[in-house]
Amino acid sequence: MVTVLQDIIAGVREDLDARRRTLPLEELKVRAAAAPRALDGFAALGGGRDERPDLRVIAEVKRRSPSKGELAGIADPAALAGRYAGGGASVISVLTEERRFGGSLADLDAVRAAVDIPVLRKDFTCDPYMIWEARAHGADLVLLIVAALDDGELRDYLALTHELGMDAIVETHTAGEIARAVAVGARIIGINVRNLKTLAVDRSTFAALAGNIPAGPVVIAESGVRDAGDVRHYAGHGANAVLVGEALVRDATPRERITEFRQAGAEAIAALRLGTH
Ligand SMILES: O=P(O)(O)OC[C@@H](O)[C@@H](O)c1c[nH]c2ccccc12
Numbered sequence: 001m002v003t004v005l006q007d008i009i010a011g012v013r014e015d016l017d018a019r020r021r022t023l024p025l026e027e028l029k030v031r032a033a034a035a036p037r038a039l040d041g042f043a044a045l046g047g048g049r050d051e052r053p054d055l056r057v058i059a060e061v062k063r064r065s066p067s068k069g070e071l072a073g074i075a076d077p078a079a080l081a082g083r084y085a086g087g088g089a090s091v092i093s094v095l096t097e098e099r100r101f102g103g104s105l106a107d108l109d110a111v112r113a114a115v116d117i118p119v120l121r122k123d124f125t126c127d128p129y130m131i132w133e134a135r136a137h138g139a140d141l142v143l144l145i146v147a148a149l150d151d152g153e154l155r156d157y158l159a160l161t162h163e164l165g166m167d168a169i170v171e172t173h174t175a176g177e178i179a180r181a182v183a184v185g186a187r188i189i190g191i192n193v194r195n196l197k198t199l200a201v202d203r204s205t206f207a208a209l210a211g212n213i214p215a216g217p218v219v220i221a222e223s224g225v226r227d228a229g230d231v232r233h234y235a236g237h238g239a240n241a242v243l244v245g246e247a248l249v250r251d252a253t254p255r256e257r258i259t260e261f262r263q264a265g266a267e268a269i270a271a272l273r274l275g276t277h
Pocket residue numbers: 060062122123124171192222223224225243244245246247
């Protein structure tokens with residue numbers, strides 16, 4: 001049976017082939033070389049410290065999703081990203097997948113020009129061309145979904161990402177995928193509580209799996225954040241950062257919401273430190 005993930009990737013490959021015909025890899029590489037140096041996404045997410053300092057927020061520009069359809073009429077992704085940054089987001093995620101999520105590289109360009117914090121190109125990376133493309137468009141981070149890649153691809157794509165001065169969020173959903181992410185030396189590991197094969201969300205997945213990640217990598221809880229309670233839950237189970245899409249694009253005051261999420265996360269971490277949770 002074809003899973004949702006396989007179906008999405010088939011479409012991504014078709015669109016990618018069309019872009020590659022218009023802009024061959026050699027020309028894309030010239031553009032990537034001309035882009036300003038990437039920002040440090042690992043540090044922005046609180047990485048490289050012994051103690052988890054606080055809870056960081058990755059705020060996502062997400063127009064549509066396969067499970068929910070149109071989420072919000074985002075007229076101006078740059079303005080939205082500006083509000084996210086104003087609320088204290090550490091990284092802006094821009095979904096660039098077109099067919100299911102309604103995103104584009106134009107959205108990435110608009111957001112890149114609007115903020116001075118790291119930007120994640122969120123897509124179903126399935127070819128090195130997409131990593132070069134991310135860099136050419138000024139992205140600082142890319143997404144590598146373990147379920148979509150074999151070990152050789154995962155290793156090669158991560159190496160290319162680092163060579164280009166970027167970082168990767170290596171996305172997992174099972175203990176086996178976490179073991180694969182750790183084995184290739186991922187510095188940032190995401191646990192997506194949404195199963196990309198069925199699109200079902202189960203928030204308990206994060207707490208069940210986070211303990212499998214050793215000290216060192218930044219740990220991100222992805223998907224399903226509805227409110228400050230969910231942020232507290234993920235922070236209380238070891239998340240350095242949460243990645244939030246739907247709840248923020250639907251919110252009339254995303255800036256205030258992010259500030260609230262950061263506060264809730266910081267309190268949960270402080271409570272753990274004091275042993276009072
Ligand atoms: O809208 P939510 O439930 O806050 O989820 C955001 C993000 O985690 C989700 O968009 C996502 C996680 N991994 C992905 C991979 C591809 C596309 C989308 C995603």
